[in-house]
Amino acid sequence: MSGTRLAGPVSAELRAILRQLKLGRMLDTLPERLALAGQQHLPHADFLELVLADEVTRREANSAHLRARAAGLDATMRIDTWDATAAIRYDRQLWNELTSLRFLDAPHGAVVLGPVGVGKTHLATALGHIAVRRRRTVHMARADRLLKRLKAARLDNTVEAEMRRLAHIELLILDDFALQPLDAIETTDFYELIVERHRKTATLLTSNREPGEWLAMMADPLLAQSAVDRLVSTAHELVIEGESYRRRQRPAPAPTDADTTRTPGKEDQ
Structure with missing residues (x-):
């Protein structure tokens, strides 16, 4: 030097x-x-x-x-922690397109569908981490908890401010949508949220149910149809199939005495 x-x-x-x-x-x-x-x-x-x-x-x-x-993202659910060897099937080309985050610029949304345990939440969270690293605004919440939060905001007259805040988030991730029925207030709030965000910002939902089943889970059929139609018409649909991803995360059983005790053979006698 x-x-x-x-x-x-x-x-x-x-x-x-x-x-x-x-x-x-x-x-x-x-x-x-x-x-x-x-x-x-x-x-x-x-x-x-x-x-x-x-x-x-x-x-x-x-x-x-x-x-x-x-943003509410689980630190352990990133692309580098996803087990690519899991017996899970999904459209890899569509997944690569989603990881590019081009759908945020359209803006379009995304719906991640599949049975319990196949990794929907993990992949949705991983997209959130990518967006955060690219300095996009992100918020992730379980759908029922976010709707309960909006309902509680009505009590102190802050619901409009909360709606405005959520409307401007570039990527809103609602996990486990329609897992439980939505009452009249929750259905109205979901409708208002989707209408405010439609073609302005990207919404990503994960669900165990098909979009057609969501309608039966909401209290007002007309509002439900209007919200779901707006959401689905501009959303990429990633369907995940296969065995439960969570089963691969189970801890290995501890060895028992029978596993560690060897029956003596002739060479030991």
Whole structure:
């Protein structure tokens, strides 16, 4: 490095300066970066670029983590944690299209359908994480809980403000929709939410039921038909089939005494 040696321990003075500049986390990787700089004789500018790029990456990852948590996304349900070897069948080409997030720009929606346990929530959450990393606004909630939240907002006259907030979220993910019947207020709120978001922002639903079955789960058939028609007419439909994905996540049984005790053979006698 132009005759200057950077490899070596980080001095107490440098540690203090980094902490004063709120760059203390650079100390996690700085020793190995110093060693690398010494080995490869990096110019000063290249070394500076390297350590600052580390800090940018760390801050971006931390920011994405905080935004994902605020969006209600499970941190364990990402694309890299999806078990691609599971006995699950779905349209991979459509899935790749969804992961591109082009449907957010149309804007279109998405409906992820399938029986219990096939991974609908995992895939929907994974899309949420991708959107968060691309700095799109995301909110995910179980459908029944979000509708109960809207119902509670009526009691303190904040329902209009909450509706406006939800209407502007770029990707709204409602998990387990129509798992339980919707009463008159919940049906009205669902209708209002879909109407406000239609062709403006993207809504993603996961459900164990087909869209045609949703109508029977809502109290007002006319509002139900209007909301479902708007939603489905602009939504990609990803159908997942196969064995329960959750079964692959069961812990392995602990070995019993019978498993660990070997019957002596002639060689043991």
